[in-house]
Amino acid sequence: MTDDRGDRTRVLLTGATGNWGRAALREFSKRADRMTVLAFAMPTDRDRAALAEFDGMENLEVAWGDLTDAAAVAACVRRIDIVLHVGAIVSPLADEQPELAHRVNVGSMRNIIAAVKALPDPAAVAVVGVGTVAQTGNRNPPHHWGRVGDPIRVSQFDEYGQSKVVAERLLVDSGLPKWAQLRQTGIFHPGMLEIRDPIMTHSPFGAVMEWVSAEDSARLLANVCEPDVPDEFWGGIYNIGGGDGWRLANWELQTAIGGAMGVRDIRRWYDRNWFATGNFHGQWYADSDRLEEIVPFRRDTFDDALDRAIAAAPASVRSAGRVPAWIVKHLVMKPLTRKPRGTMHAIARRDEAEIAAHFGSFEAWEAIGDWSTFEDPQPSRMPTLLDHGYDEHTPPPEWTSHDYATVAAHRGGALLTTRFQRGDIASPLTWCCGFDHEFAASPRLVLTGGHWCPACVTDVAGYARQAERNTFLAQVVDA
Structure with missing residues (x-):
């Protein structure tokens, strides 16, 4: 595995302009002595601006193209040793444009598999695919502990999750000699504090997520490109998670972020019944430590990542607690809930399908109540495992x-x-x-x-x- 600049592993990174991709480039820049990166990106103004940060990166080359262009993908695959396929159309855009999501997310995986199979020696190139926690859908307590092998079950209207189910099937059953599939959880990154999209209302207060930082996720990608990765890693499907300290109830996450921004009582920003009670996704993983054991990558704590996010946020975010709560509630959050895909948009239109997905029924939404009856969610921290239907001790x-x-x-x-x-x-x-x-x-x-x-x-x-x-x-x- 050499290139024309020395004995360095040649990496093809798709999705290089996203939050995870850019964090990965920063990590790869520290490994210029042993790795080169070919970043595949769309030739758009947005993508060019995102990669401008890396103009001086000595071990980076950019290939401008479209992942649905089989010839462009094949040309890149012929030049590298490992594919890190991070690129995808994600939510909320995937839900707004489902045909685009499937064309890119499924089509790109097909193109990569075909390109590797066409090589004189397909075993010379490893492929790391990226799936998502959304593949296993809503897992509210008491079903909030999960692991690879649990039922594939996507939430309603989640076209991103559906497209990733298909892409994972393609890779796992591709017949490629060397591959691995990583199911990514929620990535905590500074941009989260600035998200203003109706998808915010889809996350149930009482549900959970085992988060991971963008930096740790980037370290994982770089580490799987190292020559000492154990053979047992290949041919496996893994949940990416930050571990015990990153297992948060969604309400716990809300209050932590609000507190970091100086908000004394986050409840004053919302009505309780603006947020869905189901049909999202998220788990605490009973098996995420396995990936850490095979390819160690965790360094961050949640507090570390939150401190970085606050430090990087605009002044308007850092000082959000100084803004009168009624302004945030009525001029920012309330209109957001009433935009298309917002929960209150569904209520106002009496959209039975969306209401049933988010709340169970209109009557169930009416029965949610106000903050006076709200109790902090306390999901059990004792792992429970689903029955996969066979003796899992059998190799x-x-x-x-x-x-x-x-x-x-x-x-x-x-x-x-x-x-x-x-x-x-x-x-x-x-x-x-x-x-x-x-x-x-x-x-x-x-x-x-x-x-x-x-x-x-x-x-x-x-x-x-x-x-x-x-x-x-x-x-x-x-x-």
Whole structure:
């Protein structure tokens, strides 16, 4: 793995202009003695401005292009040793333009896989894909502890999550010799303090998230490019999380940020019933420490990251506590909730589908009450694990037809393939779900990844009906 400037690992980084991507470039700039970066970016004014910070970065080259352009992607893949595929259309834009999200998020993964397969030696290039916590959808307490292998279950109207489910299936069952899939959680970065979008109202106060800092996430990306990454890392699916100190209830996060901005009582900024009670995403991970053990990357505490965010914020954010609360509530937050995709926009329009997703029903929204009956959420910190439907102590090479049949039955379906090679967990088999949809998926995708019927996962409104036949899904359908 050499380049024309010495014995350095050549990295292709997509998504280099985003918060995570720019943090990664800063980390890679510290490793110029052993790594070079080819950043793939769109030739837009916005992207050029975002990369201007790195004009003097000695080990950086920029390839201007579109991830949906297969030829442009292939030209880059021929020059590198590892792909870090961070680039994607994310929410809220993904939800506003779902066709664009699927075209980019799914199409780019197809192009990368095809480009690596076309190489004389596909094993010479590793691919690291990036998924999302949104793939497993809403996990309100008491179902708030999760791990890889839990049911793939996307929240309603979440096209970003749906596109990432498809992209992950493609990579895991691609047949590529060297790959890994990282499911990213919420990234805490300074820009969070300036977000003003109706998606803010989708986050339930009582739900949770195990966050991670942009800097630690960047360190992870750089570390997986080091030559000493254990072989066991490759071929795995991992949850990225900051660990115990980053496991916060959403209300805890709200009050922490507000307190850092000098806001004494964040409740004075909102009405309690402006915020959804379900249909978002977030977990505390029972397995995020595994990735830290294999590829250590954690250095930040939540307080570290919050202090940095406040220091980098504009004066208007740092002094938000000095602004009369009624101004923030009525001139900033209230109008935000009434914009399209805001929860109060759905209430005002009596949009039954959106109201049901966010609150359960209009009557349930009316029953939320005011702040006088609110209690600080206290989710259990004792991990609880879902039943994945098979003996997880059995090493994957020892999985048998009995394991596969048991897993399929747990999901209300069946394994249709009758002959396969024991120990081969990567080759797709044919399965049938409880609604007679036939599909192909490898044992690794199903048992390790938690994937099941691709048709059913897109039928978000039908999850409750599916759960009547799918015991695996029924564990979280009311979460």
